Every structure is written in C-alpha cells, then in structure tokens.
Amino acid sequence: MSYFIEVDYSQYFKDGQSIGGDVFLLSRGEERDRIICTLSDGLGSGVKANVLANLTAHMAQKYAASSIDMVKSAEIIMNTLPVCRERKISYSTFTILRMENLKEDKVRTSIVEYDNPGFLLLRGGAYVHPEKQRQELKRPGAFKDENLFHTELELEAGDRIVFFTDGITQAGLGTKPLPLGWREGNVKEYILDLVENRPDISAYELASAVTAKARALDIYKAKDDITCASVYIRKPRxxxxxxxxxxxxxxxxxxxxxxxxxxxxxxxxxxxxxxxxxxxxxxxxxxxxxxxxxxxxxxxxxxxxxxxxxxxxxxxxxxxxxxxxxxxxxxxxxxxxxxxxxxxxxxxxxxxxxxxxxxxxxxxxxxxxxxxxxxxxxxxxxxxxxxxxxxxxxxxx
Amino acid sequence: MEKIIVEICTGTACFVMGSGKLLSIEESLPANIRDYVEVQPVLCCGLCRDWTNSKPPVVSVAGKMIAGADEEKIIKAVMAALEGGNLC
Structure with a gap:
C-alpha cells in the first residue's frame, strides 16, 4: 500500500513588507520516493531576512538530499550566513523534514529543528510527543547555546505534522487579550479543534486556517512574517x-x-x-x-x-x-x-x-x-x- | 392530460449545432400550447451514429425524430402532435 503525502503551506508577510523573511521549500524525488521540505525564518524582516532564510533553506534542502550528517550541515549553514551589521550575528532558524520509502506502508521521516517552534505530530486525533535527540553545535564564537533537535519517526496513514515559525506563536503579542502572544499551547488547541471538526481537512486548508487566525490575532496587520506548513499522510483519493x-x-x-x-x-x-x-x-x-x-x-x-x-x-x-x-x-x-x-x-x-x-x-x-x-x-x-x-x-x- | 414530450439531444454534435439554445424553447412556445409541453434534455439520441440520415441538432417530439431541428420545426411538430391527439 502506498500512501499519498500532501504537503502544503500558507504564509503572510509582515505588514508593509513585500518580501518575506520566512521561506518554505519543497522538493520531491524524481521517482516520487522522497519528499524534502524546509521552513526557515531569517533574522529580522524584509530583504535581509529573506536573503538569510533563502540561503538557509536552499542549503538545508541540498544537504538533506545528500548523505552529509545533519549536525555538520547545520554548522556549515550557520557559518556561511552573512553577519547582520546591527546585531553582529548571523542567524536564521530552520525545520527540515525528510520523508522516504513513500511506496511502503510506513513513511520513514526524519526531522531536524533549529530554534523554530517545535513541530507537532497529530495521530488519531491527539498529539504524540516523540523523543527528540538534542545535539549541541558548539560553534566557536557563537552568540548563544546552539541546539539542534533531531527526530526519527515512522508515519502512518492519517498522521499529520504541523510546523511553523514564531510569527504564529507570537501572534497578537502585546495586545490586551494576548499580552504574551498566541503561544504554543493555544496554537495546539486551535489545530486540534480544526482537525476534530474537519477530520479530512487538507494540508493547505489546515495551514491557511492557522495563518489566517494568527493574522487576525495581530489585528490583520502581521507584526512578523507568519508561516505554517502542514503534512498529511493519507490513503490516496x-x-x-x-x-x-x-x-x-x-x-x-x-x-x-x-x-x-x-x-x-x-x-x-x-x-x-x-x-x-x-x-x-x-x-x-x-x-x-x-x-x-x-x-x-x-x-x-x-x-x-x-x-x-x-x-x-x-x-x-x-x-x-x-x-x-x-x-x-x-x-x-x-x-x-x-x-x-x-x-x-x-x-x-x-x-x-x-x-x-x-x-x-x-x-x-x-x-x-x-x-x-x-x-x-x-x-x-x-x-x-x-x-x-x-x-x-x-x-x- | 398527458403532456407532449419534447426531448432535446445535448450530445456534442447537437450541442455545437445549437441544441443548447433549444433547451429554453418552452419560453418561445405560444401561450396556448405551453402548458401541454414538457421539455426534457437527453444525453444523446444515438442518431449521430447514423450520420448519413440525420443532421444535428436532433429533437424528438412525442417520439417523432426531427433532424436539423430549429424552433420553427419544433413548434410545428408540437402543434401537429396536439392536433393529432385532439387536444386543442
């Protein structure tokens, strides 16, 4: 039995910006045996952030397709990024998803995360919390502790993975009802409600419902780039x-x-x-x-x-x-x-x-x-x- | 009283030759006979398979086929069917 893997995303740029600092890339293997997607959030917003995020996402996407160790790749990526003149740091976050063996009944998935909000795995209408392996980067001259999280998973029909940038978790920050922003707990609850009400909701609809809600919490003027990506494993229609x-x-x-x-x-x-x-x-x-x-x-x-x-x-x-x-x-x-x-x-x-x-x-x-x-x-x-x-x-x- | 059934073919050949417009023929019928007529679209009368003897659009009025149908021919056939059945 071979499953269909639906991957899609939805995005709003920071209000007033015509280019985004969040970048999502998706590529499929020629024989449809592999899917790799990357979501990267560059420091700041606008062109500078877009350059950082684009560089990161493209490099991550290439490394994920090769056999180079992910920790090593992350180090190379971060050392390569240009340094911000104001903050004197080079920085962008990323989440890389690699799905393989698409023709079998379990989809082998590996996820590497760096500083984005953690991915969510929904199985049978509830969240599952797989064990994540923490790996410290220890780059010389790093401005803070740099931790990569690596997760190996086997996905089944009906599973969903949702991942997003901090534009989602921090939506509404500073507003009276949500002084600390939407926060991960509330985002999780919102997604669970969505899936409960519409068990067959498509990857795109789920991602766009989340970004639309985040933008609404920012009172329709996004304070940061807002991006949500979603994966849905299902029997092919x-x-x-x-x-x-x-x-x-x-x-x-x-x-x-x-x-x-x-x-x-x-x-x-x-x-x-x-x-x-x-x-x-x-x-x-x-x-x-x-x-x-x-x-x-x-x-x-x-x-x-x-x-x-x-x-x-x-x-x-x-x-x-x-x-x-x-x-x-x-x-x-x-x-x-x-x-x-x-x-x-x-x-x-x-x-x-x-x-x-x-x-x-x-x-x-x-x-x-x-x-x-x-x-x-x-x-x-x-x-x-x-x-x-x-x-x-x-x-x- | 049984209505006169006007079947209009909506197959490809008939449709491009104008059967789509004939579907609203009820509106063009004289008021005195409109109530006695029922228009039914059909998928394909199959007459296009006998191409040499038929011409689209094909319409059937009370079971009688009209090839190369237009409003005038349909109204005439409906009138004939009504008279034949002594309905008027």
Missing part, C-alpha cells in the same frame, strides 16, 4: 475518468467492469459511454439542468457514478482551465466546474479512453474543431501532473 466508447462493441463489458469495480470516485465524460454503462448495468440516466449555463452541455445523474458529463467540449474546457492553473475557489458553476472539483480533490486519476471515432464529429459543417480525444486527454494529464502534482494513469480501450 482515487478517481477514474472514462471517456469515449471502446473501439469495438465486444469490449463494452470490459469498459463497464473497469468503471464498476474501480475503488474511488467515478466520472463518465461522453454521452455514448454513459449510455453503454446505463444499458449494461441497467441504471437510469437523467439529464439535469441545475448546473447548465448555456455554455457547456448539461450534466446527467446516474446511480453509482459521481458525474456524467458530455465529452469533448467539456474536456476541452477542462484542459484550458487546468493549463491556466485554476484553483478550487474559482471554479465555474457548470459541468466543467463540477468535473474540475473532482479532479482537483483527487490524488490519483486514471483515464480510461475509448478509441472509437465518432462519425458525427468529423463533419466539416460543425463550426469548430472538436479535436482528437487522446490529444485532449494528453493535455489534461500534462497539466494535472505539472501544475497540480497529481499522479495519473492512462489506458486506451
């Missing part, structure tokens, strides 16, 4: 998209079985394909005008299928939207919008593409090009993989 009838009718049964037996959500894009399914499974097809906007053909409802839509026009529109990186918050209210929602809410999408050519689409009197099914699906797959980091499978039938 799977979707099958079946479009187009098989090349010959003898394969109809196979097509229907592939859709019926699929473990996940299901979309049929194409009238003929939907009718094949309806005929063989004995399910009624009912066209619904509730999402009809006059621009794209309406959707239909059929038991056991999450969405039945028209084929080529809708798919064309979907390819266009995905290529312009549409987000979940700006979906149109039509069949393409419903289709896109299902695509964007899935981690793995399997395309089952029929290769029969519809004679009616070949008529030159049709006013615009309907296109070739497999090239449109190719565009959709490319956009899903490159713009949304989704995993896809393609099968012709």
């Amino acid at each position: 799977r979707l099958i998209v079946s479009t187009g009838p098989p090349i010959d009718e003898s394969r109809d049964e196979r097509l229907v079985a592939a859709i019926r037996d699929f473990d996940g959500r299901k979309v049929i894009a194409g009238g003929t394909t939907a009718q094949i399914y309806s005929r063989i499974e004995g399910k009624k097809l009912q066209v619904s005008l509730s999402d009809f906007d006059g621009d794209l053909p309406p959707c239909a409802a059929m038991a056991g299928i999450d969405l039945v839509s028209e084929g080529m026009l809708t798919l064309n529109r979907i390819a266009e939207h995905l290529e312009t990186r549409i987000s979940l918050h700006e979906l149109p209210h039509n069949s393409a919008g419903r289709f896109l929602k299902l695509l964007l809410e899935s981690d793995r999408v399997r395309f089952l593409v029929g290769t029969k050519i519809n004679d009616a689409h070949q008529d030159p009197s049709i006013p615009f090009e309907i296109g070739i099914r497999r090239s449109i699906i190719g565009r959709i797959i490319k956009a899903l993989e490159e713009n949304y980091l989704k995993e896809t499978e393609l099968e012709f039938i």
Whole structure:
C-alpha cells in the first residue's frame, strides 16, 4: 500500500513588507520516493531576512538530499550566513523534514529543528510527543547555546505534522487579550479543534486556517512574517475518468467492469459511454439542468457514478482551465466546474479512453474543431501532473 | 392530460449545432400550447451514429425524430402532435 503525502503551506508577510523573511521549500524525488521540505525564518524582516532564510533553506534542502550528517550541515549553514551589521550575528532558524520509502506502508521521516517552534505530530486525533535527540553545535564564537533537535519517526496513514515559525506563536503579542502572544499551547488547541471538526481537512486548508487566525490575532496587520506548513499522510483519493466508447462493441463489458469495480470516485465524460454503462448495468440516466449555463452541455445523474458529463467540449474546457492553473475557489458553476472539483480533490486519476471515432464529429459543417480525444486527454494529464502534482494513469480501450 | 414530450439531444454534435439554445424553447412556445409541453434534455439520441440520415441538432417530439431541428420545426411538430391527439 502506498500512501499519498500532501504537503502544503500558507504564509503572510509582515505588514508593509513585500518580501518575506520566512521561506518554505519543497522538493520531491524524481521517482516520487522522497519528499524534502524546509521552513526557515531569517533574522529580522524584509530583504535581509529573506536573503538569510533563502540561503538557509536552499542549503538545508541540498544537504538533506545528500548523505552529509545533519549536525555538520547545520554548522556549515550557520557559518556561511552573512553577519547582520546591527546585531553582529548571523542567524536564521530552520525545520527540515525528510520523508522516504513513500511506496511502503510506513513513511520513514526524519526531522531536524533549529530554534523554530517545535513541530507537532497529530495521530488519531491527539498529539504524540516523540523523543527528540538534542545535539549541541558548539560553534566557536557563537552568540548563544546552539541546539539542534533531531527526530526519527515512522508515519502512518492519517498522521499529520504541523510546523511553523514564531510569527504564529507570537501572534497578537502585546495586545490586551494576548499580552504574551498566541503561544504554543493555544496554537495546539486551535489545530486540534480544526482537525476534530474537519477530520479530512487538507494540508493547505489546515495551514491557511492557522495563518489566517494568527493574522487576525495581530489585528490583520502581521507584526512578523507568519508561516505554517502542514503534512498529511493519507490513503490516496482515487478517481477514474472514462471517456469515449471502446473501439469495438465486444469490449463494452470490459469498459463497464473497469468503471464498476474501480475503488474511488467515478466520472463518465461522453454521452455514448454513459449510455453503454446505463444499458449494461441497467441504471437510469437523467439529464439535469441545475448546473447548465448555456455554455457547456448539461450534466446527467446516474446511480453509482459521481458525474456524467458530455465529452469533448467539456474536456476541452477542462484542459484550458487546468493549463491556466485554476484553483478550487474559482471554479465555474457548470459541468466543467463540477468535473474540475473532482479532479482537483483527487490524488490519483486514471483515464480510461475509448478509441472509437465518432462519425458525427468529423463533419466539416460543425463550426469548430472538436479535436482528437487522446490529444485532449494528453493535455489534461500534462497539466494535472505539472501544475497540480497529481499522479495519473492512462489506458486506451 | 398527458403532456407532449419534447426531448432535446445535448450530445456534442447537437450541442455545437445549437441544441443548447433549444433547451429554453418552452419560453418561445405560444401561450396556448405551453402548458401541454414538457421539455426534457437527453444525453444523446444515438442518431449521430447514423450520420448519413440525420443532421444535428436532433429533437424528438412525442417520439417523432426531427433532424436539423430549429424552433420553427419544433413548434410545428408540437402543434401537429396536439392536433393529432385532439387536444386543442
């Protein structure tokens, strides 16, 4: 069993700054076998902090990908950073997360922290406190005790890791209700509440809820850069998209079985394909005008299928939207919008593409090009993989 | 009284040839017959598979297929169906 690892973050810059002193970096191994992410907070704010944080995050990200000892890497990073003219120190904090063996049922994770608020691990609706190993850096000329914390973990499905910069824990500092800021205990309580109320909340939604709350506590004028990152390990949300009838009718049964037996959500894009399914499974097809906007053909409802839509026009529109990186918050209210929602809410999408050519689409009197099914699906797959980091499978039938 | 069912194909070929606009045909029907008509969108009549004998958009009025349908042809067919059934 291989899990899907969702990693995302949300960020606000200090009020009045157009560049941030908190930097989050994420990289995935080419074979999807490793994820490394780094969150760094540079001293101060603005450009200077951004340079410090960027240098730190990029170096940390590279070191984490290599086999160099993390303590040694941290020392090199801190010795390399430029020294602040005012404070005579070079300083930036970081949290590095490295997740490996993504194809097995446990995700081996190692976390190295330096001076950021400690990461939180949520398992089964409660916090778990894994043992952290403290390692002293002992750099000559260091302006304070420098401690690295190293944690080795095995993550399971449902686990969440949340980590953030001090812009979160110190949000609201000096205000009457929170003279000492939001503080870690309150942040933990807030996150626990979020997850209790919405057990399936996505990594991005969780991170953005935390940053939005912190910014609100700063009375909507962030006093420091505010960044929260979140990791969510879960079973992949799977979707099958079946479009187009098989090349010959003898394969109809196979097509229907592939859709019926699929473990996940299901979309049929194409009238003929939907009718094949309806005929063989004995399910009624009912066209619904509730999402009809006059621009794209309406959707239909059929038991056991999450969405039945028209084929080529809708798919064309979907390819266009995905290529312009549409987000979940700006979906149109039509069949393409419903289709896109299902695509964007899935981690793995399997395309089952029929290769029969519809004679009616070949008529030159049709006013615009309907296109070739497999090239449109190719565009959709490319956009899903490159713009949304989704995993896809393609099968012709 | 049973209504005259007007089925409008919303398949790809029919839609690009204008069936989307026909979905609101109820509003264009003369007031005296509007109450006797029910418009139902359908996914695909399958007539596009017999391309040589049909022309999109395809509409069925009381079970009778109209190829290359437009408002005028539909209204005419509805009137004919109403008269045939002695409804008016």
